[in-house]
Amino acid sequence: MNPEIIITEDGSHSLYNAVLDETYHSRHGALAESRHVFIQNGLAQSLSADRAIQVLEVGFGTGLNALLTWQYAREARQRVEYVGIERFPLSEELWRRLNYGTALNAEREFAALHEISWNEPHELETCFHFLKLNIGVEDFEASDTLYDVVYYDAFAPEKQPEMWTSETLSVVVRSLRPGGILVTYCAKGQFRRNLRGLGLEVESLPGPPGKRAMTRARKPDEKARKRAMSKS
């Protein structure tokens, strides 16, 4: 069953999946949520002047986070290499009706994210390299690429508990660079304990409109810590 389009409180679209009884974004504002959780508290905390930063998104979905990242990369003059994982790609009929391209004055970019082929890398702009993988996170394997930021944007633990277990999270955590961060809108206690159990330092941050809190977790960077200690 195709999800249906809904209008969230900031005027941006989201999707409602009737089988799960779950939306793709917060009803208080899809755009506001993506900007707050993934861009301001994720990407913007990870900039690097001398190299491309690696971003992994679990649950590419509508492409909103990827589009905002592309725009941010251009404005901040930051090279980004982005991998988005999606088990259930949207139909063309559906993504073409979403209002993100018009709302962000980026219709060409939004279409490009969806039109390009799956499972092969694309240079969409010098500052934005993009690969979307049509796989489930359970099929994702750690590789040589280590990520600076993971956008963990799965459906909520009550709806898709298997996405938030230590087992599922472990491969993603293994793929984080030392010092790298994972950000998500989810603030559930069990999820945070799972991250701590996997060795991450977990922070609670104020959430987007309508939500008290969100989560940011960092992989400790032992080498950087030792370097700092030896200097002091």
Ligand SMILES: C[S@@+](CC[C@H](N)C(=O)[O-])C[C@H]1O[C@@H](n2cnc3c(N)ncnc32)[C@H](O)[C@@H]1O
């Ligand atoms: C909360 S939505 C967020 C989507 C997206 N980040 C956006 O802004 O539209 C969760 C997404 O995870 C996808 N998903 C569901 N099961 C998955 C799995 N096992 N592996 C990867 N993605 C999955 C869903 O199809 C959906 O697109």
